Amino acid sequence: MQHRYIPMTDSDQKEMLKTIGVEHSDELFQDIPEKVRFKGDLNIKPAKSEYELTKELSALAGQNSNLQSHTSFLGAGVYHHYIPSLVDHVISRSEFYTAYTPYQPEISQGELQAIFEFQTMICEITGMEVANSSMYDGGTALAEAVNLSAGQTKRKKILVSKAIHPESLEVIYTYARGFNLNIVEIDHEDGLTDLQQLQSELDEDTASVVMQYPNFFGQVEPLKEVETILEDQKKTMMIVSSNPLSLGYLTPPGEFGADIVVGDTQVFGIPAQFGGPHCGYFATTKKLMRKVPGRLVGQTVDENGHRGFVLTLQAREQHIRRDKATSNICSNQALNALATSVALTTLGKQGLTEMAELNMKKARYAKQAFEKAGFETVYSNKFFNEFVVKTKQSVSSINESLLSKGFIGGYDLGQFNEKLNNHMLVAVTEIRSKEEIDNFVQEVGAING
Numbered sequence: 517m518q519h520r521y522i523p524m525t526d527s528d529q530k531e532m533l534k535t536i537g538v539e540h541s542d543e544l545f546q547d548i549p550e551k552v553r554f555k556g557d558l559n560i561k562p563a564k565s566e567y568e569l570t571k572e573l574s575a576l577a578g579q580n581s582n583l584q585s586h587t588s589f590l591g592a593g594v595y596h597h598y599i600p601s602l603v604d605h606v607i608s609r610s611e612f613y614t615a616y617t618p619y620q621p622e623i624s625q626g627e628l629q630a631i632f633e634f635q636t637m638i639c640e641i642t643g644m645e646v647a648n649s650s651m652y653d654g655g656t657a658l659a660e661a662v663n664l665s666a667g668q669t670k671r672k673k674i675l676v677s678k679a680i681h682p683e684s685l686e687v688i689y690t691y692a693r694g695f696n697l698n699i700v701e702i703d704h705e706d707g708l709t710d711l712q713q714l715q716s717e718l719d720e721d722t723a724s725v726v727m728q729y730p731n732f733f734g735q736v737e738p739l740k741e742v743e744t745i746l747e748d749q750k751k752t753m754m755i756v757s758s759n760p761l762s763l764g765y766l767t768p769p770g771e772f773g774a775d776i777v778v779g780d781t782q783v784f785g786i787p788a789q790f791g792g793p794h795c796g797y798f799a800t801t802k803k804l805m806r807k808v809p810g811r812l813v814g815q816t817v818d819e820n821g822h823r824g825f826v827l828t829l830q831a832r833e834q835h836i837r838r839d840k841a842t843s844n845i846c847s848n849q850a851l852n853a854l855a856t857s858v859a860l861t862t863l864g865k866q867g868l869t870e871m872a873e874l875n876m877k878k879a880r881y882a883k884q885a886f887e888k889a890g891f892e893t894v895y896s897n898k899f900f901n902e903f904v905v906k907t908k909q910s911v912s913s914i915n916e917s918l919l920s921k922g923f924i925g926g927y928d929l930g931q932f933n934e935k936l937n938n939h940m941l942v943a944v945t946e947i948r949s950k951e952e953i954d955n956f957v958q959e960v961g962a963i964n965g
Contacts, residue, residue, distance in 0.1 A: 606855075659691035739774070762901075794849070901944055911930060925960070
C-alpha cells in the first residue's frame with residue numbers, strides 16, 4: 517500500500533486496467549498527441565514520508581498567529597467565544613459528521629430532530645414564529661431576506677442602513693443585481709442609522725428597510741423607533757440582521773415587529789477558523805413561511821401516533837418548478853447548526869443571559885480603560901460588546917506591532933471607509949480577563965504614542 521488513504525495495490529491497478537481492456541495506464545492518454553505530452557520530472561520538491569511531511573506542514577502552520585498563541589480583540593462578524601467541550605464531542609460522531617441532506621426521514625430521524633431543535637431555539641431567541649434549518653452565513657441570509665421582501669411586496673426599492681456590515685452590503689448588491697432592485701443606502705450619525713433620512717426616503721415603492729442590531733459599530737439601533745416609522749407603510753417590511761448572542765440580553769427584534777430576522781450563529785459553538793464556514797439563520801413570520809429559502813424541518817406523527825420529523829414546505833427549484841422556487845440555495849450548514857444547538861443546550865437560558873451580560877460588562881470595562889488611558893471612544897450610544905477607539909497612528913501599523921506582543925488587535929475601520937481611518941473596532945467577549953484587557957490597553961497606548 518503506497519498511500520495511507522488510497523489503499524490501491526499494484527494488483528488492483530492491473531485488475532482495473534484488464535477490466536477496461538488496456539494493458540498500461542499510458543494507453544488512457546493516447547488521444548493526446550505525443551508531441552504535447554510532458555516528458556521528464558516536474559519542478560517540484562521530491563516526495564517526503566508522511567512523518568516528514570507532517571513535520572514540515574506543522575512548522576509552517578506554527579508561523580500563523582492564532583487564538584491559542586495570541587489574545588484576540590478582533591470581532592466585526594467573527595468572534596472568539598467559549599465553546600463547551602461537549603460540542604466537538606457530539607458533532608464528531610459519525611452519524612452526524614457524515615450526514616448530508618436528510619431526504620429519507622425513515623433513516624434520518626436523528627439529523628432531522630437536531631435541525632428541528634435548531635429551528636426552535638432560533639425562534640425562541642429572535643422572537644419569531646418560523647426559522648429554517650440554516651443558511652450559509654449571515655451575509656447571504658440577509659441578501660436572501662432582501663430578495664424575499666421584493667418578491668413578497670412586488671416592490672423594487674430597498675432602504676439599507678450603512679451601519680450594517682460592509683461585506684453584507686456587498687452581498688446584498690450582488691444578490692439584488694439579478695432582480696434589478698434599487699438599493700438606497702441610509703447614512704449613520706454618531707454610529708446609529710439616520711432615522712430622519714430613513715423616513716424621508718420611505719415611500720410606497722419601498723419593499724423593506726434593512727437594519728443591523730447591534731450594528732457594525734457595536735451600537736444598539738432603536739428598533740422601536742423604526743417600527744413607529746413603518747406604521748404608516750403597512751406593506752414595507754422590516755429586516756433585521758442580529759448577533760444572536762446579544763439577544764440573550766437585548767429585546768428580540770420580533771417584539772419590535774420585525775418581519776424577517778437573520779444573522780450568524782458563529783457565536784455559538786463554531787470556531788473562528790479563518791472566517792468560515794459559518795451558519796446563517798433565517799427567522800420570519802408564519803405569513804411568510806412558504807417563501808422561506810432553504811429547508812424547513814417539521815414535526816409530525818406517523819401512522820402509529822409516534823412523533824417524527826420530515827422536510828416540509830420544500831420550495832427550492834429541486835422540488836418545484838424553477839419559476840415558482842423561492843431560492844436556489846441547495847445546501848445547508850447542518851453540522852454547524854448542530855454545533856450551535858449543542859452549545860445553546862449546554863448553556864441553557866440562564867447561561868445564555870449570563871454570557872451576554874459578561875460580554876457587555878467586560879466591553880464596558882475595556883471602553884473605560886481606553887478612556888482613562890487618554891483615548892477617544894467615538895460613539896456615545898448604548899452598545900453590546902464592540903466599540904470604536906480613535907488612534908493617532910494607522911490601525912494597521914498598530915495591529916502589526918501588537919502581533920509581536922501576543923495580541924490580535926481590533927478591526928481597522930479605514931479598510932472600508934476613508935473617513936474612519938485611525939479608527940479601531942474593538943471586540944471584547946466573555947473569555948477575556950481583566951489582566952488581558954489591561955495589558956491590551958497598555959500595549960495599544962505604548963504603540964500609539
